[in-house]
Amino acid sequence: MTLTDLREAFLSPSGDRLVPGPHARSPWGADMLHGRLLGGLLARAVEREHAEPWLHVARLTVDLFRSTPMVPVQVVTSRVRDGRRIRVVDATVLTSDGPAARASAVLLRRGDQPPGDVPATPAWDVPGPDRLGPAPHRTNSARRVPWDTWLLDADGKPATGWDSGHPRRAWLRETHELVAGEPLTPLVRAALAADFASPLAHAGTAGLQYINADYTLALSREPVGDAIGLESAGHLGQDGTAVGRCTMYDTSGPIGFCTVTALANPNNGFRPAGSGHSPGR
Numbered sequence: 001m002t003l004t005d006l007r008e009a010f011l012s013p014s015g016d017r018l019v020p021g022p023h024a025r026s027p028w029g030a031d032m033l034h035g036r037l038l039g040g041l042l043a044r045a046v047e048r049e050h051a052e053p054w055l056h057v058a059r060l061t062v063d064l065f066r067s068t069p070m071v072p073v074q075v076v077t078s079r080v081r082d083g084r085r086i087r088v089v090d091a092t093v094l095t096s097d098g099p100a101a102r103a104s105a106v107l108l109r110r111g112d113q114p115p116g117d118v119p120a121t122p123a124w125d126v127p128g129p130d131r132l133g134p135a136p137h138r139t140n141s142a143r144r145v146p147w148d149t150w151l152l153d154a155d156g157k158p159a160t161g162w163d164s165g166h167p168r169r170a171w172l173r174e175t176h177e178l179v180a181g182e183p184l185t186p187l188v189r190a191a192l193a194a195d196f197a198s199p200l201a202h203a204g205t206a207g208l209q210y211i212n213a214d215y216t217l218a219l220s221r222e223p224v225g226d227a228i229g230l231e232s233a234g235h236l237g238q239d240g241t242a243v244g245r246c247t248m249y250d251t252s253g254p255i256g257f258c259t260v261t262a263l264a265n266p267n268n269g270f271r272p273a274g275s276g277h278s279p280g281r
């Protein structure tokens with residue numbers, strides 16, 4: 001695979017639709033669009049159609065309720081509320097068969113920080129990607145995962161695999177445009193990375209036995225730079241469902257949180273190099 005191939009966008013515009021390339025495929029199925037791209041597309045639409053310099057996208061909830069085949073998609077949005085300090089937006093990914101995913105977003109007016117000290121999430125104590133060196137060559141289903149990942153153990157040292165019951169950390173860096181001809185924005189980078197909270201929170205000694213059904217990204221600020229860090233901060237499972245939480249970082253410090261809900265996928269035993277959409281959701 002050449003450098004040009006590695007940098008090819010996941011999707012290309014065609015009229016009012018976006019056509020996925022072969023490398024946009026999910027590891028869960030040969031004819032399935034990767035779930036993380038749906039979150040990125042929804043964030044992109046919210047930002048392009050509803051963002052303003054004085055507004056901050058503070059919360060994005062992405063519902064992944066349907067497997068999406070490798071077909072052209074369209075994203076439509078609507079403004080639910082437009083107040084003096086808050087804007088609420090809905091967005092939906094459509095295929096020829098109907099809705100495939102949706103999101104709701106809360107945009108808050110920027111302003112001055114109030115006085116006083118509030119206990120806050122501390123800065124990360126792990127080396128950044130520049131100190132870790134080139135990303136390991138991770139593969140799944142005999143193909144290279146099309147983004148850079150550095151998987152770290154609880155001590156911030158490079159991890160050798162996913163079969164661990166201990167909390168994990170990871171750095172992610174995108175290597176492709178989402179849509180051809182469009183530089184990735186900080187918000188879209190965060191939305192793409194947030195889907196990775198599911199394997200970080202839910203994978204265990206038997207691999208990833210849960211399929212993420214949604215995720216909620218809550219940002220105190222937009223990330224700086226091209227690397228997004230995640231640290232698993234909790235997992236609870238009962239009766240075939242699970243919830244998980246990750247703290248998110250850039251190289252300057254913490255930027256927010258991501259929570260995920262998931263359904264059990266027993267006997268799957270998927271060892272993720274990345275996360276994705278599952279058949280039969």
